[in-house]
Amino acid sequence: MTERGPEGSDTLATYVFAVCRGVDPAAFTGLPGVGREELRALPLGTLTAVVQSVDAADFTDQAWQGRLSDQRELERYARAHHEVVSATAACCPTVPLPLSTLYLDDERARQSLTEEAERFHTVLRRIAHHAEWGVKVYAPEEAADDTVATAPLAATPSERTRPSPGAGLAYLDRKRGIQQRRERHRDEALRIADAVDTEVRVLATAFRRLRPQALQPTGQRPVQVLNATYLVADHRADDLALLTRTLRERTGVRIELSGPWVPYSFVGEV
Structure with missing residues (x-):
């Protein structure tokens, strides 16, 4: 108190x-x-x-x-x-x-x-004889797709103000396809985050998954899909560093390892 x-x-x-x-x-x-x-x-x-x-x-x-x-x-x-x-x-x-x-x-x-x-x-x-380590995983950047802008217009001058027949449906189909690719990209990124978390937990005595940090105002920072902290025995620190490098190579995504820190996250749970 x-x-x-x-x-x-x-x-x-x-x-x-x-x-x-x-x-x-x-x-x-x-x-x-x-x-x-x-x-x-x-x-x-x-x-x-x-x-x-x-x-x-x-x-x-x-x-x-x-x-x-x-x-x-x-x-x-x-x-x-x-x-x-x-x-x-x-x-x-x-x-x-x-x-x-x-x-x-x-x-x-x-x-x-x-x-x-x-x-x-x-x-x-x-x-x-433990320390706290942070692991953050970021989704890979999506490939730029500029195929959807507006519905294409008819070629003749008299018809330039209205879409050509079937253009609206094609536009919606392409837009729907982009949305589906984005959802698959997000789902794959989350799957990788869960896989990374599962493997790191094997080395940890305790763990906590935190809320992913939001995008910076510029919007340039990659989307964070895992923000977790782990209580790891000192003698497993080298194993953790090696595992992190292996996971980066295997998944091809950006994985950040930070620490060792004083285990602030693991002293209030007892």
Whole structure:
């Protein structure tokens, strides 16, 4: 639970980045975090929280709502939060907490987080020696087909304002044919996406299929037919890279592999 601090400008609150096991404070030493104080480890029995004392006035509901409307400022906080989580995860199993997880003080943070200790232990067992990888598949571009424009006009000057006999039916037939080819192209792209997902899942401990990202405003980006994320054991990372290359060659479609990432997508399901 996130508790907003009081309005007083001199009051400090405890910001929590992550909960982990066996952290070496040197992993995050020197990182700025989201405040002016140094990052530190807060013991939680057999677990440890990575925390920072911050000005409570910077994290009131009003201050945070203002930050949400400033994209640049929001990105700065998100990057700083992610940097601390990533540095911690690089040295030990880590459960990242959401951006702006705040408590009134260390004791309140310790009490609340300790109540979730069993869940944290379960998540840490699940993600230990694993990383999150993203796989995106794009449909191949369709061949340009400009055979359908308008129904052809009669050749004689007196008849140029009206279609020749049968032209309307031929026009509709060609248009219907193009639509059918587009549907077959889409269905084939979705079939390839499902096949890629099925093969990658074999290497994964867990997976999530996300909503495909929409076209850019320019409309030039290929259509995305698979946007998925996978929890993969570290020792299978090379297998995943090899499989991705093999699938690209076999299908001929654009497949993007990204990672390894801190497994944000797989810590809230337990």
